[in-house]
Amino acid sequence: MTSEVLWTAPVAQGPVDALVRVPGSKSLTARWMLLGAIADEPTRLRRALVSRDTRLMRDALERLGAVLSVQDGELQVTPIPPPSEAPAEPIEIHAGLAGTVMRFVPLLAALHHGDVRFTGDDAALQRPMSPVIAVLRAQGVEVTEHGEAGRLPFTVHGKGHLAGGRIEVDASESSQFVSNALLVAARGDQDLELVHRGASLPSLPHIDMTMETLRAVGVQVSHEVDEDGLHLWRVARGTIAPGSIVVEPDLSNAGPFLAAAMVTEGTIAIADWPERTTQPGDAYRGLLEQMGAEVWREDDSLCVSGTGTIMGIDADLSRTGEIAPTIAALAALAESPSRLRGIGHLRGHETDRLRALATELTRLGARTVELEDGLEINPSPLRGTVFETYEDHRMATAAAIIGLRVPDVRVVNVETTQKTLPDFVGMWLSMLHTDAPAGGTW
Incomplete structure (x- = not known):
């Protein structure tokens, strides 16, 4: 356990209802x-x-x-x-x-x-x-x-x-x-x-x-994939001319806010959700629906509402591993066990995410078994505790999701979220209708 500053994740006092604009991918x-x-x-x-x-x-x-x-x-x-x-x-x-x-x-x-x-x-x-x-x-x-x-x-x-x-x-x-x-x-x-x-x-x-x-x-x-199953990419020499580009919002970073809708039985809309994208975070639409949410598009926004039920899930996340911590946090709050598969590569991310999630979710009370390529999460009544983040931004946001329902979840070094979401705490408090500071600058 580190001696970093602890942030007590706020417990939601009611259903969230907010339009959230996440920064660029x-x-x-x-x-x-x-x-x-x-x-x-x-x-x-x-x-x-x-x-x-x-x-x-x-x-x-x-x-x-x-x-x-x-x-x-x-x-x-x-x-x-x-x-x-x-x-x-x-x-x-x-x-x-x-x-x-x-x-x-x-x-x-x-x-x-x-x-x-x-x-x-x-x-x-x-x-x-x-x-x-x-x-x-x-x-x-x-x-x-x-x-x-x-x-x-x-x-x-x-x-x-x-x-x-x-x-x-x-x-x-x-x-x-x-x-x-x-x-x-x-x-x-x-x-x-x-x-x-x-x-x-x-x-x-x-x-x-x-x-x-x-x-x-x-x-x-x-x-292409050849007859032996080998992936082959070809890139030709040539000019590179980006010109003017508009960066899509980061859909993976939208995940914790969408999860908040499920945890609090509220509604969250994420602005400017692209109709077509290669971002792995687009998988939230189907996964959250499988876990019990209502999901729909409204103009340019993606909307998610909690129904009062969070169901466990058996999912292959090999294509979308970066969203696994958010799904794991919801699985810890679900009404039935979950199995997240195909994510052995998460051991080489900011930390060994499989071991980190298994350790911290079990510490909270959700017995989590570390598998060779994933996690098996068995929900139980959760208790507040110190939640180590291992300098991993997605561990910090997973803790915040659980803290919406579980009092006294104390997050180690929540500032690690500045890696990809410079004002996560401010945005989280704003979603909960609390004043928040402005975001970062270059």
């Missing part, structure tokens, strides 16, 4: 920022997320030579200039706990002429990075590992180019190990053919998201 903001840094012209991003993760991405891109500024409420990205013939001075990039920085930017650093050292928070040094290093080396890039093999910190010795060509990757632990290679592939010396060889391929919607953003900027990209 972290996953999309990171992709658009990176593509803007290697584009052929400046990029303008409207409704880009401002959070710790995106600030870390901004810092990384600026260290590599991009210029980012806010003009008329839009984030403008001026691309990195061509590398000089002489090696630049060594630079260091601190990834914090941002997977998009530690896994996307090293491929970009190969296009830089000079040494780029990557490090991060203590917890980041435990996250798997071997596939990133393997892809770099397969494209002729020298990488020096400074500690445990396949972990941060390491140095990319950029020579100003990536070879491209046909390479293989094992992305069983994270879809980011595919997206990182695809995002910069249009700047390679040759077209890229990327083959996945591994036991599983989690979070496919995030790879679909990467492909959709590439197509939106004019990059030719395709995906």
Whole structure:
């Protein structure tokens, strides 16, 4: 147990009834920022997320030579200039706990002429990075590992180019190990053919998201599954022209607010929910309905109402693992057991989320069994206790959901939510009709 400041999650005094506007998608903001840094012209991003993760991405891109500024409420990205013939001075990039920085930017650093050292928070040094290093080396890039093999910190010795060509990757632990290679592939010396060889391929919607953003900027990209079941992506060299982009709201971050409607038998509307999206959070519509909610669209909003019943669920969340903590929190409050499957890859996120959820939900009173690829959650009467977050933003929001019904849930370091939702506490209190402070700025 840490000695971090505790935040007592507020208990709802009645049904919630609110229209919530969540900030822009972290996953999309990171992709658009990176593509803007290697584009052929400046990029303008409207409704880009401002959070710790995106600030870390901004810092990384600026260290590599991009210029980012806010003009008329839009984030403008001026691309990195061509590398000089002489090696630049060594630079260091601190990834914090941002997977998009530690896994996307090293491929970009190969296009830089000079040494780029990557490090991060203590917890980041435990996250798997071997596939990133393997892809770099397969494209002729020298990488020096400074500690445990396949972990941060390491140095990319950029020579100003990536070879491209046909390479293989094992992305069983994270879809980011595919997206990182695809995002910069249009700047390679040759077209890229990327083959996945591994036991599983989690979070496919995030790879679909990467492909959709590439197509939106004019990059030719395709995906197929061959007769042997191998996934193959092809990306052609070419121009990158994002222009002006409006970032979708973060649907995964909308989840805790939608869950609040179920827990309190209230109604929450999330503004500007896209009719079509690659975001994994769109799965909330079907999952919450299965768990007993009423779900419908009203104009541009998605609405969820609680019915007084939360039912357990047996669900394969392999495509949508990032929403598992929210579903697990609801499962702890449900009337019947739940089994969440296909999420073994969550062990390599900000923390081992399966172990963390099993530990903390059991501490609250919901006996939770950690399975090889998921969780089995058995609801029981819950009691207030200290809820450890393990520096994981989604653990903090899961605790807040349970705290709506269970008094005295004390959340360790709720400020970890600033990773992707800079004013979570303020938004939560506002939903409960309590004054809240304003959000963050660049």
